Amino acid sequence: MLRTIKPKFFKYKNGKLPLPVFFPDATRAVIRSLDTSDLEATKTNGILVNTFHLWKDMNKNILSKAGGIGPFMDFDGAIISDSGGFQVGSMIKKNPGVGYVDDEGAHFKIDGKKGYLTLTPEDSVRFQMELGSDMVVVLDDFDAPGAAEDENMESVKRTILWAEKSKKEFENICVKKKLTKKNRPYILGVIQGGRYKRLRKYCIDALVDLGFDGFGYGGEEKIKGMVNHDISKFVADNTPGGLLLYALGVGKPEDIVALSKLGYTIFDCVLPTRDARHKRMYVYNADSIEEINIKSPDFYSFYTPDKTKYLDDLSPVSKACDCVTCTRYSRGYLAHLFKIGDFTAGRLATIHNLRFYSILMEKIREQNRSRK
Numbered sequence: 007m008l009r010t011i012k013p014k015f016f017k018y019k020n021g022k023l024p025l026p027v028f029f030p031d032a033t034r035a036v037i038r039s040l041d042t043s044d045l046e047a048t049k050t051n052g053i054l055v056n057t058f059h060l061w062k063d064m065n066k067n068i069l070s071k072a073g074g075i076g077p078f079m080d081f082d083g084a085i086i087s088d089s090g091g092f093q094v095g096s097m098i099k100k101n102p103g104v105g106y107v108d109d110e111g112a113h114f115k116i117d118g119k120k121g122y123l124t125l126t127p128e129d130s131v132r133f134q135m136e137l138g139s140d141m142v143v144v145l146d147d148f149d150a151p152g153a154a155e156d157e158n159m160e161s162v163k164r165t166i167l168w169a170e171k172s173k174k175e176f177e178n179i180c181v182k183k184k185l186t187k188k189n190r191p192y193i194l195g196v197i198q199g200g201r202y203k204r205l206r207k208y209c210i211d212a213l214v215d216l217g218f219d220g221f222g223y224g225g226e227e228k229i230k231g232m233v234n235h236d237i238s239k240f241v242a243d244n245t246p247g248g249l250l251l252y253a254l255g256v257g258k259p260e261d262i263v264a265l266s267k268l269g270y271t272i273f274d275c276v277l278p279t280r281d282a283r284h285k286r287m288y289v290y291n292a293d294s295i296e297e298i299n300i301k302s303p304d305f306y307s308f309y310t311p312d313k314t315k316y317l318d319d320l321s322p323v324s325k326a327c328d329c330v331t332c333t334r335y336s337r338g339y340l341a342h343l344f345k346i347g348d349f350t351a352g353r354l355a356t357i358h359n360l361r362f363y364s365i366l367m368e369k370i371r372e373q374n375r376s377r378k
């Protein structure tokens with residue numbers, strides 16, 4: 007089952023996006039310091055929102071009054087939601103004091119409240135449908151990288167059980183809302199199994215039998231901060247072509263380039279926005295957008311905007327960028343804003359990093375077209 011056929015588009019409520027696509031994380035329905043017009047100006051055409059945080063904190067009435075997260079934010083692009091599965095791993099498994107997981111779902115201890123708040127796989131699907139997500143990702147039992155084989159097996163089994171429950175709930179909602187294959191959101195299963203190919207294959211086969219529009223690849227091992235491409239390749243080679251393949255939380259530019267070659271078409275990550283706030287900007291090693299060469303191993307570098315030497319520099323942050331930060335302002339102005347600690351500094355840096363990522367996806371798509 008080699009991945010020879012790749013889907014070309016991501017269909018969503020307001021149109022279709024050419025693949026591959028990168029969705030920055032707008033965790034609580036906002037990218038910190040940016041409003042929707044800023045986001046549009048970066049040519050970011052889709053975002054990822056966090057199911058667990060919105061489910062826990064958001065007023066459900068305003069969500070249904072607005073008609074979902076897209077209209078609430080006045081954002082016409084694609085909206086995808088994660089499942090809440092990552093919180094199972096990052097909160098509960100790392101620190102059992104904050105909750106526990108059983109076949110029913112994930113039970114979280116919330117500060118200042120008695121008892122547990124339970125997120126079931128069915129809750130996760132229902133809430134993602136209320137969010138108006140264009141891609142529902144089913145709740146998975148996430149094991150931290152490096153977990154032992156028996157722990158991974160337990161996660162895989164629970165992931166399959168939850169996937170079955172989620173699919174059933176999704177189908178019920180589609181019937182109730184009269185959604186057809188044409189106008190319903192995508193539904194994705196998540197492949198667990200850690201570094202064990204046997205477990206990954208077992209998980210893939212069970213999820214393929216249940217029938218999904220695509221697969222998320224979660225719980226990847228990282229070696230020296232890089233994604234383990236061996237397992238990524240195994241997953242890509244063993245899932246049916248033509249379906250969506252989503253590299254969950256993968257966002258280093260070089261990893262996106264490598265995984266899109268293997269057949270991954272959807273990426274999300276906090277990196278461009280979080281890094282921007284921490285004065286880490288991504289800059290292409292080129293003098294114009296046309297001259298960017300993503301095939302070169304060092305196609306970009308990091309730029310630290312607050313260095314003293316930039317305070318009297320009137321050149322743009324990057325010549326290979328057409329974002330508002332690079333076309334209107336200088337390195338010196340940005341360095342000044344960071345020096346005085348103004349909010350605008352983080353905003354301008356975030357705008358630039360997001361445009362870096364939208365250019366990256368444009369370049370990958372260009373490369374894919376020319377390869378044919």
Ligand SMILES: [Zn+2]
Pocket residue numbers: 323324327328329330331332333357358359361
């Ligand atoms: Zn820029």
